[in-house]
Amino acid sequence: MIPLIRGEFLKVRTTQVWFWMLLATIAVSGLLVVAQIAPSDGVRTGGDVPDLFASSSTAYVVVFVLGALGVTTEFRYQTITPTVLQTPNRWTIVTAKMITYAILGALYALVAVAVQLIIAVPWLSSKGVEVDFGNGSVQHAIIGVFAVVALFGIVGLGFGALLRNQIVAVVVGILFLLVIENIFLAIPKVREVWPYTPNGGIQAILHTTGSTHVVDDVHLLSTTGGVIVLLLWAFVPAIVGAAFTMNRDIT
């Protein structure tokens, strides 16, 4: 399993997508900090700090795409043929990729959090807002970001394994995460399923203020519930993909 994971990392390193995705992560994380601190009604007290850091979870979109590409690129360029020739067992391939992209997700989370800290800590301190890393909510937010972004590496991978087609996996995934889930939230009754969607899981994990677990009249799950929801979104497509679509004839 270790050689396979090292091989997967080498696959990532030897093309250029990881670099552009990293730039995107840095840009988005930086912009989000600026957008939350710069306005006059922005972050003004220590109580706003956990939500500020939770926003670096936005890197989940980037890591989702990376994960989806991790499988679908192999089908697009038929490198799946040498991959399967070396490792005939599809479960082994998918497992190695899941571990790889979870680690990769954690690395991207590290970058996103670091960018935010580098910008936010000095800036907030100049505004007289001290960032207290001993604060449970701040710790919760940062650990939550790592959990969310790492899990989304697997969510993306599972989508890719399930759909195989690169364009379809990325477009369907992005549309679902960024558009369709929000439409769910806007429709009465239907919005009751939202806590079980990927974004519902993210919000449940990152929700730190503790006072209201309610978004648009919908009650969020607990943090543990959120983790379970994301684990299901990560593992179910990956398992179905390994068992069925990845197992189809490679012609």
Add this chain to the structure above:
Amino acid sequence: MNQPPAAGRIVVDDLTKVFRGDVRAVDRLSFTVEPGSVTGFLGPNGAGKTTTLRMVLGLVRPTGGRATIGGQVYRQLDNPTAAVGAALESSSFHPARSARNHLRILCTVGGLPLGRADAVLDLVGLHDAAKRKVRGYSLGMRQRLALAAAMLGDPRVLVLDEPANGLDPDGIRWLRGLLRHLADQGRTVLVSSHQLNEVQEIADRVVILNRGRLVQSGSLEELTAGSDSVIVRSPNLPGLHAALTGQPIQVEPLDASGIRIRGLSTAQVGHLAFGAGVELYELSTQRFDLEELFFALTSEQPGPEGAPA
């Protein structure tokens, strides 16, 4: 068929593949490929060659029957990289990745030292292009890279699908030498092709496939035994016929001045003609032509995709 499973022997046993829509791509196919020889796998386009090779390599699931390599189904091999090398198509590369990196990934996963990547690149003559992205490679270079990947683990068995495609004449000569060398080392070399003259030059044995079924298999010597013929031209054909009367031969007219004779050597024909005082313009041997045999064997019914390419 009851031989013990020799290391490196490929045994295809009653293999069948029916694709969706009831397309019978391979139909109860059985043959054996022996180590230490180059076996040509021949058939028109659409005959089922690639599907058969992909079943041997565990990429396509057979509908019936099975294929084994050294007695084992491909999916059960411990370390496929070291056991079997396959070059299936010239396009299984990420265009933005260099040849060297492509091979290094295979080294990493297969537990081989990274230096193997450079060694096989030297072997196939891609040393100077090793760090270039595959996007800029010609078809011939991709074929060489596919071959390099196949040889990476120094495997006992090589399965190559149309490896000569896109190679220039120099490349083809080089490939011929390489395959001969690999077979002489005791490896099993199975090469599919539709370039029959090429196969005739390099193969010891052939397996001929048409419409998913086995048409003929055996050593080229067996298949071609007694099939050389003598071409004779003379201004006096009636005199020549008279001189040949009583010989155990088959005679076939070619044109107004020439005939084809089977059953005698050029020396024997020349001797008879000289004895009868018949003037000859040409006396030559025509070697057996695999292409002729191939067309004779595969042309009973036109294939679904027309003439062999």
